[in-house]
Amino acid sequence: MAASRVEDWKWFLVLAAGVSLLKCLLIPTYHSTDFEVHRNWLAITHSLPISQWYYEDTSEWTLDYPPLFAWFEYLLSQIGRYFDKEMLAVQNLNYGSTATIIFQRLTVIFTDILFMYAARECCRCIPEKKDGKELFKRPAFVLAVLLLWNFGLLIVDHIHFQYNGFLFGLLLLSVARLFQNRNLESALLFAILLNFKHIFLYVAPAYGIYLLRSYCFTSSKPDGSLKWNTFSFLRLASLGLIVCSVFAVSFGPFIAMGQLPQVLSRLFPFKRGLCHAYWAPNFWALYNVIDKALSVIGLKCGFLNIESIPKASMTGGLVQEFQHTVLPSVSPLTTLICTFISIMPAVCCLWLKCRGPYGFLHCLILCALGSFLFGWHVHEKAILIAILPLSLLAVKGKKEAGIFLVLSTTGHLSLFPLLFTAQELPIKILLMLLFTVYSFSALRDLFREDRLLSWLEVLYLCGLIPLGIFCELFYPLTPWKERFPFLPLLLTSVYCALGVMQSWLKLYILLLNESATVKPKKDQ
Template sequence: MASTASPATSAAAWAFAAATFVKLLLVPTYRSTDFDVHRYWLALTHALPARQWYTDASSRWTLDYPPFFAYFSRALSLPAPLVDATLVSIPVPDAPPFAHLLYLRLTVTFSDLLLLGSVLLLAGDARRRQRPFLALLLVLWSPALLAVDHVHFQYNGFLMGLLLLSLYFLEQGWDLAGGVVFASLLCSKHLFLVAAPVYFMYLFRHYCCGRGVVKGLGRLMLMGSGVAAVFAAAFAPFVYYGQMQQVFNRLFPFGRGLCHAYWAPNFWVFYIMLDKILAFLLRRLGFNIAIPEASFTGGLVGDSSPFDVLPKVTPITTFLLVILAMAPYLVKAFSNPQPKHIV
């Protein structure tokens, strides 16, 4: 019997299989402190009731992802005792045995199936959209995802799969489903808030506007209700426990400052460099500028006030700069919200 799989689907499946083989080879490689973070979250969500997830301070690896990711960790923890009971016990062992490493590595690889499914959906009618399928194959073989997820240790492939699934729904014209899936993504990792303004502008214009006042308001309420239901499912238990302030402080630790760890600055590394150069030059010119204790070469998250010369950058400043940088995309989404452009 002839295969019904399209060439694109077959190519994606083979690419995913090859990538999975490489991921398995990477199991014993270097791991960062993020491995310890997620190993602790696995135990935390299994051993403690939900009302203690965002208040527990018995470890420095405190839970600082939104509740859906905590539920995800809880789901991953359920079969863990069958492998090793210490995987879900608190306190966790200081030196993880190989069974811990293998189990967590395999959970990342398994969760990448969502990434594969989303790529296959986006590639399903690649000819009609004239999308280069090579781009989708490169998602499955992304060096960044391999390094960050399967060496450093995170779950970004799973989260990227949610994002691509949401984009697929929007591209198909299923705006309500796309909005609900994106809301689920925000309740899993709030880093994706950076895409929220574009989503809001696109959905407001494409789903709600241009359909008459009554129908437009009805659609706005329907979309709002769907998104609100997702956020309620995620956060309602913690509202009930009276812990929303604690949850917010965990998710948005503004008190750490702009550069709480060496990987965090991104664009702001240039601001740091300029500050250090100015401080060096002013000290050479005889100005009395103290050399701070703060370091940008340590991996642990912590509080810091690192700037010697330049002013401290506030959260509202970074927010306004992000919106300004996104302005061309927001204008595009508002003026010409076409499904074929959303990806």
């Protein structure tokens, strides 16, 4: 048994070392404005007292992450001063010396160690079938590749530039601890994660309901319903104490300084538009396109005149704010209601038919997808909150594997517009192909199925090929790119939105079917 564990660690370390080497090779590649965002945050937290962190606005890229991430930047800045002190000056806007680039790239690579450890813990949660499968066809090995070599994380963190690997490490480690029945540790990790990046509030309902049901209730009836006399107030108090302690440490100094309203205004800037500058492939992308189509038809038929149409709605595929022309304009409250409605069935199923950690994971993914599809000002990168946890379900059953293939392929392709420079084109195409081909072949071999997808799904995914060729290779060579620069983005977002919505619906159908057929038993 000990020798087997050593061998498992060997192949995992080989995978981790291989992807780390690739990340080092990507250091000289293009980086987005997010690079300057984090450099500015390094300067703010290093050069200014804490009382000014959330007020500083010399740069347009003001600090808008929760306090724990600000302290994370502060710690990095203490190391960064040995590389180049000039990058820590608030006035040095758009500063990008070679030492600065190397330092910031290396910080992402080194903090990914947490993600690697979390991936290893998730692999340990996958039951291995003793049927003589070779290493490359074992669920744990497939999961390790799907997590460590995830295409979205590679291009978003190590080309575009962000710290998602470190943050997803906290998320996946928290999920692994739930599978290992270490509930308090899971709650602690998730509370810490929320205070690093508040976008993970999207999946907080899944954590709240699952921990309340499976941890605070010590037993259930044979039919799976709860015994209310077994509710433990002590366990509830333990959970509350852990979560409140983390928030107190994070926000306490700013509350003491009377700055909580200022911090919250930075974290939740509802003055931004419905859609991010790069349209996420969600319901509102479809809504926007329908509105544009109706406005064009209205102009052609004489129902509308050009003066009545807001300029942004006709020419601004990349704008952040505009009023809809024909359809009702959407407010933040509307998106909040739609998001709440989209996640409620999953949350209710988790409460009524818990189904243990896998039921929790199913609910978490549906919460992530519901928020992605219907949320306000959603970033396209948020699709990774659903894709990475879905990797654990993909190695569990063939239905989940089929959903993963559609969601990961469409979700990853929708990230292509983030890398618009010519020199990165071969890199993103090659990495996308490698990850996608491996996902299809490995999952097919894992379940010994020739077909994990329906013919309609295969046809839809094949449509991504001409879409990618048109948007990435053909359109930039045409004269239309000057007049309609947003068209490739619009086509990519709308087409990929269909796949994301289909995956969301299939996950719901699968959840409802499993909840209806689950056998009466005590909670796991």
